[in-house]
Each structure stands twice: as structure tokens, then as C-alpha cells.
Amino acid sequence: MSAAQSQTTLESLQCHFTWNLVHSRPKLLRLTDKMENFSKEKGNRWLGHIYNLWGFIQYKLGLNEEARNLFQKAAETLNKIRNADVGPWLVVNYGNLAWLHHHLGDLEESQAYLSKVDALMEKYPSPSQDDLNPEIYAEKAWTLMFLGEDKKLVVDYYEKAARMQPDMVDWNTSYVIWLKNAQNFSDPKLDPDLLEKMRQAKERDPENLYLIALYLDQLADEAKKIRDEVRELAGNVSTLCCSNSGMWALLNLYIGYISADDAIVLAEKVLKEHADVRFLKRLVALYYRWRIVYKSSSSPEQSMVDRAIALHKELISLYPHSSLKNETDLASIYAMSRHSKAKAEQIFKKLLKNDPAEPSDKQMLYNKYANHLYFNRNDHHRATQYHMNVAAIPEKSYFRKNSIRILEKNKDREIEEFLRNLQEPRQ
Template sequence: SVQFLKNPLLFHSENAHDHGIQDKLGQLRCHFTWGLEIEDNAIPDLESRVMEEIEFLDTRYNVGIHNLLAYVKHLNGQEEEALQSLREAEDLVQREHAHQADLRSLVTWGNCAWVYYHMGRLAEAQTYLDKVEDTCKKFASPSHYRLESPEMECEEGWALLKCGRKHYQRAKACFERALRVEPENPEFSLGFAISSFRLDYDDENVISLEPLQRAVRLNPEDAYVKVLLALKLQDVGQEVEGEGYIEEALNSTSSQSYVFQYASKFYRKKGCVDKAIELLKKTLEERPNSAYLHHQLGLCYRRNMNPRRQERENVHRWVQLAIKEFQETVRLKPRFEMAYVYIAEMYAVRGQCREAEENFQKALCMDNLADHIQQDIHYHYGRFQQFHMRSEDKAITHYLKGLKIEERSFARKNLISALENLAKSRVNQNVSVVESVSLLGLSHKLKGEVKEALLCYERALRLTDQLNPVF
């Protein structure tokens, strides 16, 4: 549980009286002490993604993923399976990092010590603590059981990156610290680029562009990072250059499942929806239980149902296919918030507003959501109220709720635009004019258009005086 993970020394072990070993375990840098805070209901999805990565992502940097799998197995109460994953991690260290095996084994040894401790096997736990202590002495660490090194920062960064978006900022900071020591390290560069990419909530944000370009330069055989760079280039209007990287990646045999996954997103955004669907269906043959892939396929069907693209008689078919894929998404990952939003929108298209409302409420009632996701939910729900329920007041309420969240994001721009357009329409129709002009002023203010905002506020004051004359 989260309570347990926040304080990993709260055990229910028969050996909990052994405070000496507890103190040593608490000093280790490993998955048990990094505050990963994985909620119980998120464990199945995390385990599925970890298993997919082990099977389908070709990388030189996969010791960490076996360590994470061991931690997930521990959370599931499968201690023997956790030890097996840790043995696999140790074998990989010997093959991939033989020249610095002791340094690269510290996280694995720390995890081993913790797992054995939970099993009540204190002698084995102490054996691994001794290995950590010997290595710390070798590298002249001031701590007996904790070593500060760029490699350790990198290991922590990968673990955080895999455990959900609330950890992305911390992950990026880990890789950043590692890069300060070794600026041209390919692995550190790759981790920093991926975490930066995940933090780019705004299509116009170029925070990850330069890190991705550097990561591609330092990892020229890595097809996965090429497709991420392609997507970012597409975001900033350099689609032709981006497609070059997509074609390079598609011609590689490396990490094909992940390459197809992200290439499909590139082609969907480009408008080549049939190509995107083809790539996703190929990938789903290998990874049928990927919530992300079903969600992406749903987005393709959602785009195809646009009446401007298809005859109206085909719309029902695309809507039904989209609903099916989004429902499969939430079956596999019940906390996939935007899938509920898109299910709701598909029902609204079919005129099933009660079903739409039910699904919107599932998303609106979720806790611990990232700010930009909350903004997006309020934006879509506001549009539902405005265009399907004909409730402009409720639409305004949710546009404003979204805008109270000050995260700069693409969703925030959509909220400002939606509020501005609705306010203009109400002014033109002479509906609640004072409020509507004030809202128009707010939209200008939020866009940084101070002069226009002041004009609107002054107009609202004049209208108020006209409506409430002083005798």
C-alpha cells in the first residue's frame, strides 16, 4: 500500500525487532527506499508494462527493468519470483557492465537485501548488505551503505520514469545530476531526453527537442528515441524532418513494437489515419493487453468518425469501434482518465447523454491527477455541456475550473479559446452581457492581451452603471 511505501520500515515481520539491520536497509539506494509510491490498483498495469518492455524493447540499458520487475513481484507478495528477477539482473550486469560490475550491482544487491529481510532470512540479507558495504569502502564513500554516483542517479531515474507521470520531474532531475558528471554519457542522455519528452504537455513546448537530438546523436542505433524525436519535430512544425526519422526507425528491426506504436501516433496526427490503424493492429498482435495501444486505436477511430472525412452513414460504425477500444482501455487500466472522457464523447455523438454523463463523472471524480489532465477533463466536459446539453452556464463553470489550474499546457490554451468564443457569442446574442464581457476580458488577460482586457472590463463597468443608475 502507499502507507507502506512511504515508510518502508513499517513491516509486519517477526524480525522487526532487529533495529540494526533495519537501519542499514534504510540507508540503501534501491527501489525500496526511492519512494516510488505505487498504489495497489496501479500494480497490474505497471507489471504488464514492465513485462512488455523486457520482451519488446531492445536496449543496452535493461538491468534496471529487471530490478523494477523484482520490486513489483515483491509488492504482489511473490518473493521467490522477485529473487529470480534479481538473479537475472545480476547476470545482465556481468554481461553488460563487466568493467564496473560492483558499482552497477549496488541497486540489485540492495533489493536482494530487502527481499531476504521480508522473507525473514536475515543471514542472506546481511550477506548482500556486506557486498554493498565492501563496494562503498572501495569507492571511499563516507557512508557504509550508500554511494553517491551518476550511475546510481541514473538507476533511480529509470525507476521513477517507469512508475507514472507524478515521478517524471524527479526522474528528469536524477538524469540531470548524472549528466553534470558525464555530459556525453549515452544512457544518461537517453534518460534525460525521455523524461523531458514526457514532461512536454504543450505541443509548442520545445523543452525536449535539444535533449532528444543529443540522445539520437549519442545512441545512433536506438530506433525508439528516433520516433520520439520525430513526434517532437512534428509538434514544432518540422514534420518533414520528423518523417525522415520515422522512416529510419521503421526500416530498423530494433524495438519494432514500440516503433510502430509511436509511428502510428505520428501518422494519425499527420492525417494518415489508415496507416496509423495498420501499424497499431500489427502491434496489438504482439501486445494485446496494452491499454495504451487500445487507447491509440480508439483515437484513430474517433478521428475517422469526423463527418467532414466520411459519409454520415459511416459515423455510427466508427463511433462503435472507438467506444469498443476505449472500453478495452479502461478494462485493462481502470485509471486511464482520458479514455473515460472519450467514451463519454462518443456516447454524446450518439445522443446517449446519460451514458456520456456517467463516464465524464468517472473522470471528474478521480483524485491525484496531473494538472494538465484535470484541465483537459474540464475542457471536454465544458464542451459537452455547451454543445450537447445546451447549458452554457455549466460550460462556463468548467472552463473556469480548468483555468483556475495554472499549469501551462495545450489544454489551458483550449480552455481560454473555448471561454473566449462562448463569451463573444453571448455578447452578440445579448445574453448576460455584463458577465459575458467580463469573461471576454478575462480571456484577453489570460492571453497576455492587457489593453484588450482593460477595454472589456471598462465596458463591463459602464454597462453595470447603465443597469444600476444612481438617483
Template sequence: MGSNEDAQSFFNKATEAFSQIKNTDEGPWLVVNYGNLAWLHHHLGDQAESEAYLSKVNALNKKYPSPSQEELHPEIYAEKAYTLMTFNGDINLVADYFQRAIEMQPDRVEWNSWHVLALLYASNYSCSSTGLEDDIFKKMRIAQEQDPENLYLAAHYLCQRAMRGESVKDEARGLATKVLRSPVGSYSGLKPLLWLYGKHYDEAIDLAEEALNNHPDERYLKRRAALCYKKRLLCHNSPPTKSMLDRAVSLHQEVIALYPDSSLMRKIHLAAIYSLSHDGKAKAEQIYQELLISDLELAGQQVLFNSYAKYLHFQKKDRKMSIQYHMEAAKIQHQSYFRKDSIKVLEIIRDKGRDRMCGEIRNFLANLQEP
């Protein structure tokens, strides 16, 4: 980290996670929280505050000793899992930590619920079928029956049922009513419901706007609403209305201002939305030109080059420059979806053999080094 803004972001996310997941404000799980805070203050240069939190960690370890020298306290395993999940850590490690906690304290219903969700995430992130999908689905059903108040789990369970062809629209509407009455946050259940409404009913925007109407100043809801508009505009073939475009632009501008440290992808989305209208094409080009001269890390450059290559191809009809930027994205020694996508595009052009740059592409790919 290293700045007050980063620290504030950390505290906000931690507060959100703890307020929604924990049912108590005292216990060995605080070892993880205080350890995180000690690390944070150390990186912010506040050594005294860091040492104060380390003292709290030591006191808690004495008050809540681990069952054995080989194992941590089950609540510490669970809190490590919560923390990793909140900050997009290794999802397989999340599942492992929850499994260890459950083995030591099997009566904790909420741990089982989040363990099942971690297994679901791990399965979703896998590049191929794990063969465990049916088993996870059964575990989700049991967990949902045991933990009916977990709206986040309930929403994911509905998504899984819908993916299997079940009709769940009435249940989804009932669950949405509960979610909209609940505190706003990442684990309220709104995110999976928006996916369900968008994927199966084309009503995600309506749900997002309803949530925003209830909480008009919540930046999390503005971010989710902006994503709904982006998906609706960029992933549907039907022409957008001016009012929808205007609303999408307005939301993206707000979200960019609210999340300045993670605005690259949102600026790219905004450019894509602008490019959908004749009046917005100049603004789209302006956004890309500003990004191209900005100081981005290599991973960010790769995202930008890949996105700009697509923009050049589909919006500007400039195949040559599009190919050049796909090459620029592929050259960056950072393994990512965007690099793979650019390489795939180049391979398709090479294999078709119709473009005058095929020879150059062939040589480029033959000499391309892997990260």
C-alpha cells in the first residue's frame, strides 16, 4: 500500500466484510484482523501503531490458544479464509482454510456456507470441468437449507438452478425484495442476482436502478449499475436508446471519479459506450489517446493495447493499426487473458492467409517469447 487513500480503501473493505460476515466483535478471529492492521500501519510508516496491533495479536494468542502446535485455532483458519476471499486471494486456499476450520468445529453453519461458495468459485475459475459440479450443487442445496438467512448463498444457488434449466424467476423476485431491504455490500446477494437477471431475464438494469433508488449515494451500487449498462449496451445486438446511452455515460463518469485508482477498465468501457453513437465517437477517440500517453504499468498497457486494437478494428475499420496493437499487447511479457486474446486474433488472421500482413504476423508469432 503506502498512501492514506490505500489505507482508507483497505479499512472500508475490511469493515464491510467483517460487519456482514461476523456475528461477534470478540474472538480469536481478531488475530487475523489485527495482524492485517499491523502490516498496514508498518507499510504506512507508523511503526508505533503497528507494534500496538502486534501486541494485541500476542495477547489474543495467549487468550485463545490453538488446539495444537501443528494447527491454528479454527476461527483463525476461518478468518484467514474470509480475508483472502474479500481481497480476491487464492480461492483454493480459501476453500482449504474453511475445510480445516470445519473439521475442527463442524457445527459452524456459516463456515460451511462460505466453504461451499469457495468451492463454487474454484470450480468456476477452473479452465476445464472439475467433475465436481454436481457434488458442489448438492452441497449448495444442503448449505442453503441449513443457512437460509445467507442471501448471498441463496442468490448463487438460484443462479446454479437457472443454469440447469430450472424456472426460478418468481423465487428470484422474492429474493431480490429481501436483498433490496438488506444493507448494501459485496455479500448482500445483489451481484449474483444482477447476473441472473441479466443472463436470463434481461432485467438487470431495472434491478440495479431499483437498488440505486433505495440507496442513491452508494458507490458500490453505482459500480454495479454501470456494469449492467455496459453489458446491456456492448453485448446486445439491439440498438440502444439515447436515454440508455446517456445514463450509461453518466454512471461510468461517476464511477471513474469514485474509484480513481482502478479506473482504466472503466475508461475503456466508457470509450466503448461513446463509440456506439455518432456524436460520441470523437470522445471515444479522445479517451483512448489520453490513455495511450498515460503512465501505465505493463499489465495496464496490455489491457489498453488489446482493447484499442479491437476498437480500431470494429469502430475505425483500421485493420493494419489493429494488428499492430494486437502485436504490442502480445509482446508484453505478462501472461493474461488480454495477451492470449491478442495472440488468438493474430493466429486467426495468419491461418486465414488473406491479409497482406500475414507474413509479418507469421514471423512475429514464430519469434514471440513466452513470459
């Protein structure tokens, strides 16, 4: 095969190298933290896909040997999960390896993987010219989901995979979960049959904590009382650390239908049993901060503030690639302390002096500092200036949207003119 033919064949592959997964270096580094957390979940049935995406991220970070090792690990894991030596679940993996060896200049090895992809596609063809193989739909859906891409596209790919291969319980579970999540972010009545779909999925996948928690949330949306079921779900503390997303969903149920304080008590119990699981520390820290900053009608107890500060200091060392977020969170807690309020301003001043390079990081920092100035320093003028700084960065983000909403609420003639002249954000 000529070099031109090889390039054309590579570009036609369905794999991470052709899915237009473009992210900044800081985001890729933060994703490696997330990958590590998910890879340590006991019995994670998406582990092969985790290693595939992790390998691609390592390649994008310039760590080619680590990428190759992770791609090999992905193949071994996928085969082990499927209890077979080869199958269509390897199409994406072989495509990744073909691209990696191509970039490394090992064209013979790249060609060998292209031949393996051809052999798999011949043995396991797509059901039609317009459709992908269900294994590809499932992995593409999982990848887009993990990266926080288009939720409706994630739902569509999972639905196609589950419809083509209905015996794959994981795919059906993921389809129903993301159908629910998509509704949370769009039309709450998008699918009138959602509750029944969730009930059926729960019967097929009864150990999935995330699915059960979302099912209870959907019951509550339809005016059902769920307090007893939520408490029962939290009954076996020793089993609750198995799922990052499951614990997150369960604690959200506690906050919504029992109390924020009970959610913290539960999170601390689980952390006590699994003290070495770092994502649990992150969850516990998050809920302390949320309780202190957003749910305190009066000054929170100093012991609670001290515990939150200790946890957030630990997070800064546990998650070095997320230190900016963790430090701004720490500052917001210091601002609620009776004895250390000045430390909040010190942290923000240090972070502003270093001025992060990434536009999205600037938006987060400026937005959080603006809120600190407004709520904790009563400096409305400077708060407005920092919200304007956020809005002026043409990058689509939650923080830009939040700052614009605040500016619109408090606008005068100067702000009106500023908002009229804003650039549209990059997609």
C-alpha cells in the first residue's frame, strides 16, 4: 500500500484519532486524574474503553510509550471482559494502534494493524452502509460522554448500540442513564416513557448504584415519595465506594430529599471505611464546601469549616492538575471562616498574579473572584469589572454564562453597551 493510500485508510478508521477530540493540554492533564479514578473502580465494565481513551490522551501529551502500553492494556482488558481472544470490540483499539505506529514512523507495524481492522470489519460487518458496528457506537458514545461532549449525540449512539445488540446490558443501562441526563439539561418531558425504561433497565442491571439513584430521582420528579428508598439504598456503607458516579448521584439524592447535613454524615462514613480512595475525599470536600458556601443561613460551625479546609488542602496535593479549581474552592471556604478570612484574599491575589494561560481557567478564576468581591467584600464595583472580564473572553463556559446573567441583572448604561458589543463565544 502506498503512503497516500495508507493515509486515506487511516483517515477512514473509526477511532480516537479520527473523532475530532480536541482539548487543551490543561484539560487533558485533568482528564488523566479522572481516568485514574475511574480505572480503580471495582468491577468497572468500561475499563477497556478507559484504557483506550487514556492511551490517546497520553499520545496527545507526547507520552508515546505510555500510550502504546495503555492501548495494549485496553486490548487485553476488552478480550478478558468478553472472554474471547478477538472480536469487533477491538476495531477502535486496532485503529488507535495503527495511527500511533504511523505517527512513530513504524509504517510496517501501522500497516499490520490496518490489516487487522480490515479482517475484523470483514468478519463483523456493519449492519448497513449508513450504520457503524454496534461496538463502535458504544465506545464512541462512552468516549463523548466521558469528555462531556454533545449529550444528545451520546444518547443517540448508545440507543443505536443497544437496539442493534439488545443482550448488552451495559449499553442499555448507559442509554437509559444518558437519556435521563439529557432530559435534566433540556426538556424534562422529552421521553414520556423514561420511567418505564429506567425500571426495566434496573431489573436487568440491579447492582448499578448510579442507575438506581437516577431511577429514584425520576420517581421523585413524578411526585413519588422516595425518602425511605434513599435511606435503604445507603444502608450498606461498605459497598458504596465502588462507583464514583453512583456515590455522586446518591449524595445528591440525600441533599435533595433528606438533608445536606445527612449527606455529609453518609459521605464521611463511606470515606472512613475507604480512607485511601481519593475520589471519595473529593466528594466529601465538595459537599462540605457546598454546605458551607451555599447552604449556610448563618455563620457555619468553625469545626465544619476546619474540616473542609483540611480536605481541600489535601486535594491540592492529590490532584495537582486541578490545583487552580481546588485553590479557588479553598479560598471560598476561608472567606466563611471566623478566624482566617484574610487568607481568602491572599489566595485569590496569588492566583490572579500568576494569571492562568487557558481562557476557560481565566473565566473560572475571574468569576469566582467577582463573587468573592460581591458577597464577602461588599465591593460591587470591582465585582462588576471582573464579571465583565469573564464575559469579554469569547469562550463558551458555565462561568461566562453566569457572569453575563449577573451583569444583565445589574446593568446600567455602561454595562448595556458592553453586553451589546460582546463577541460570540467559540464553540
